[in-house]
Amino acid sequence: MLDIKRVLLDEHNSIESIAHKIPPTFFQTGGVIINFFGNEKIEKSAEIFVNFFGNRIPILLNADTVVTKENGIIGQKVFFDTNFVSNLPKYFSSDRYKLKNDKNNEVIRIEKIIEDVINKYNCSYDFNFIFFENMREYENDSFHPIRKIAAMLVLKEVIDNKNMEFRDIRFFDDIDKIEKYIGESKELWKSYLESEMMQVFKVNHILHYLVLLRFYTIYWRNPNQSDEDIFNGLVSFVKKNFKKIPIKSLYFCWKILKIYKSNLNSNDFSMFTEKPLMSLKTKSLKRLHALSWDTYSYRFFETFSTEKFEDKPNFVYLPLLTSLDNNMVKTINNCPVKAIYYHPASLNVEMVFDDEKEFSIFFSKYAERYYSGYKPFTAVETDEDTQKYYSLVAVLEELCEGMLSFRKKSIFNT
Structure with a gap:
């Protein structure tokens, strides 16, 4: 599946350019790709619903559509x-x-x-x-x-x-x-x-929240640190405590850090640039928990692409319409999705973002430094691991409270 992702990270302007590089067995064994080409569907500004994927039009590729060169059907969910x-x-x-x-x-x-x-x-x-x-x-x-x-x-x-x-x-x-x-x-x-689905999502979310929480505890302590120092601390923590590499969570940390360090327009990324996220404040943990759900929602959306009607193998669902507030949608639109790919045999579904290739180049040195002998898909997480994640969350949240209390005392004593 990593080979599929590498293909999707490249630039493509047609179904043929993707299908030509994807191994035929991927589609023949039930693999599905939804690619978001640069087409734009114009929405009226007065609409109460907006296109979740930034007006990019998704195209379905599977065994039938690749052969016939016709588009599959993507049903929209609200x-x-x-x-x-x-x-x-x-x-x-x-x-x-x-x-x-x-x-x-x-x-x-x-x-x-x-x-x-x-x-x-x-x-x-x-x-x-x-x-x-x-x-x-x-x-x-x-x-x-x-x-x-x-x-x-x-x-x-x-x-x-x-x-x-x-x-x-x-x-x-x-x-x-x-x-x-x-x-x-x-x-x-x-x-x-x-349900098994709920248990999996519950564990995966706490993992995602834990990575974000550790990133912010490092960042809040000293926002002037270099990107390398921040990521060395973060990846070292992940290597020590996680059996698998939470690559998408690390991607979001990189994305957030890039926004903070590049002085990008905060209005374009307001989901990430709230004051309680930019610096440690009383409401920071509450807003960070909300952000963890906002950034984790992409995992939930991925599952839509695996939903199919019986007898309609060329039909999948996506949440194309949303009533989310404009600021959040604007942030999402400024983090455009490139593709979604899925294979039923591996039960693997992943959403690929436009700038993940840039992230992969950035992360490669950390992968070489911390994960030189890493073998994906071999590690198995247990209930004990899950309990450890919850314990680490409690420790880091307590650390945040301590940092905040110390700063308040320092201000009071000056």
């Missing part, structure tokens, strides 16, 4: 933003008026989103990511995640039935009516938490 989901329980109640204020009318936005999904796009939608994003809160015995999924189940009925009378729904005011959805939500939460 990816709802966190605020939309969080406000749904209140929207479907008599407390709806609380979503309005002098600066913002969330009611209008929610209704526009629902109307467009039903009337304009008539497409599939996803709320699975809500489980991942709210898992930590759920495991802390909060009832809010259960209410959110219950509200999404109400929304599912609205969309599936094309119910344009949804403005009249106040189910969260009626204990008898909402109890049905609350019960279904609890069952869904139970099944998701027990």
Whole structure:
């Protein structure tokens, strides 16, 4: 699969240029590539949904499309933003008026989103990511995640039935009516938490968060360090504590460091350039945890490309539409995706970014220094490893709190 990635990191302007370099057995045995060429689909600025992939048009390549030179079908899914989901329980109640204020009318936005999904796009939608994003809160015995999924189940009925009378729904005011959805939500939460997929995502996310957390503890201590010193510290930590190389997490650390050191326009990368991320502050850990989900979401999106309809092997899904806020989408668009590739035999799916070749050149010296004898796909992580990752997170978060407390005392004593 590394050979496939090397091909995709090169520049291509046609299906033929990719297919010519990919070993035929990759496609013949079920391999799939979604490539994002430089085409641009113009969206109206007034749209409430925007193209998640920066208006790049994805092209599907598999055994059939490579032979016929025809495009496969990519179905668009809607990816709802966190605020939309969080406000749904209140929207479907008599407390709806609380979503309005002098600066913002969330009611209008929610209704526009629902109307467009039903009337304009008539497409599939996803709320699975809500489980991942709210898992930590759920495991802390909060009832809010259960209410959110219950509200999404109400929304599912609205969309599936094309119910344009949804403005009249106040189910969260009626204990008898909402109890049905609350019960279904609890069952869904139970099944998701027990699923193998959830367990894998849970472990992989804590790994990703741990890498980011270690990167920021090094960076916050002294932002004026050289790139090499920061990455030596980070890769040394990873080599000591991880059995596998978390290459995508390291890629994001490199990307963030590049943005910070290059004085790039902060408005173009606002997801990374919030003040609590640029320097250690009271809300830094909270914002870092949010960033870990934002940057980890690409892993979730990768799985869309493996979803297929029965009897429709040339049909895959992607979250082409999103209601995420413009600043976040702008950041995503400025980190363009180059391709996604997948092979069912290896269960490997990966999203490749435009500048990963530049990162691979940067990282090569660290790979040679720290991983000269490394053999990919041989290491097996255990439950003990997972517990170690959680322990390391606790230690590093405590370190951040200590650094912050020390700085506050230093300021107070000057």
